[in-house]
Amino acid sequence: MTNPTAAMLVIGDEILSGRTRDSNMHYLARQLNERGITLCEARIVSDQQARIVAALNDLRLGHDHVFTSGGIGPTHDDITADAVAAAFGVGLEIRDDARAILAEHYDRTGLELNAARLRMARIPDGAELIENPVSAAPGFTLGNVHVMAGVPAVFEAMVASVLPKIAGGQALYSQSLTINRGEGEIAADLAVLASDYPQVSIGCYPFQRDGAFGATVVVRGEDKAAVDTALLRLSTLFPEATA
């Protein structure tokens, strides 16, 4: 695997309590996939500094990039910037450029840049700001860690700000077929196929629909010809399969 690797860290009690269903991971996964960056792992941790620090230090050492979402707002439970600074062992101060961005935004919208909002200008030493065209308050990149907001519209805008600055890889080429038979019936043929075409990855994803089991077989790889060849063989094995 020569593509860059990535991990995601979602910071949010509200996901773990079941109050909210995360959507940022799914969004990021698709964006990274399109750019040939392999998302190897995602973690969701609660809003406790020790847990965030431990997960960050674990993930940033093992991947080319770590993307975080959540916990960079103005309220007392927004502790991600503190945790990132602690994980890197650097200071965290209100920074002039971040403050200027907030000042301009609140001036324009007629709101007060109060103490709570000013917390969002606290940036770990050495970080680079991530532009937030939705609500101004910036994210930041420190080392290989990209720290972004949890509100989906803001998260997505920040992803759009960050990704063009990151080297991508070769997007995996992927084709799939859906077979309305139980996995157990197609498993032996799939195993042979996987063994015959080691240069592609063949995943089998079962589903249940209208009471019947079926499976979507996904063939992925960097080499389009190899994927197409394996897919042709697959469709020969299972002529009833649909794209």
Next chain:
Amino acid sequence: MTNPTAAMLVIGDEILSGRTRDSNMHYLARQLNERGITLCEARIVSDQQARIVAALNDLRLGHDHVFTSGGIGPTHDDITADAVAAAFGVGLEIRDDARAILAEHYDRTGLELNAARLRMARIPDGAELIENPVSAAPGFTLGNVHVMAGVPAVFEAMVASVLPKIAGGQALYSQSLTINRGEGEIAADLAVLASDYPQVSIGCYPFQRDGAFGATVVVRGEDKAAVDTALLRLSTLFPEATA
């Protein structure tokens, strides 16, 4: 925190590639929350044995329970049972009771219990089976790790089989108010509230709706009276808030 703790491990390339959006974590989170079991962390890892083993060993040492989903079907990419056996350092063999469950099921449905399907009777030594009323093939519990299927209907049925056997805690009592003002305007009052009511947790979850920012404030705690008292104070501070 005296409630039992839990972690979830989702095994699935299809989640990390963005092909599928996970729903099992959200389902489990709500089920655990209702039973007073605290979901502290969730991880999603790809279908690679080394990653599954590392995550399992990390999570099972730090939590009372670990729940996994995915990778226990009959196809070549289903490697969760192997990974769990490796993580615990125990053997993995076809077990008579699991084989009998499969034999009865396929006999009844007129399908063949072929070699691929028989893979689903491979159970790590010392594990207890988890009943699967949807498609027969059992999950299993080994130590504090509960291994379940990835197909949501099957996962949910297995969760229903497992949870009654697990000691719960005191379900957190929770109340929330929605305030149609930016977080930055309510943050100072919330910080005072959080400091005045240390026996409850006060989370502020921002959202953007119709172009305007608002926030849902969630007050949670084991003590209903304390939650209600904090909520009353909150609604006094923000009389425009809605339940």
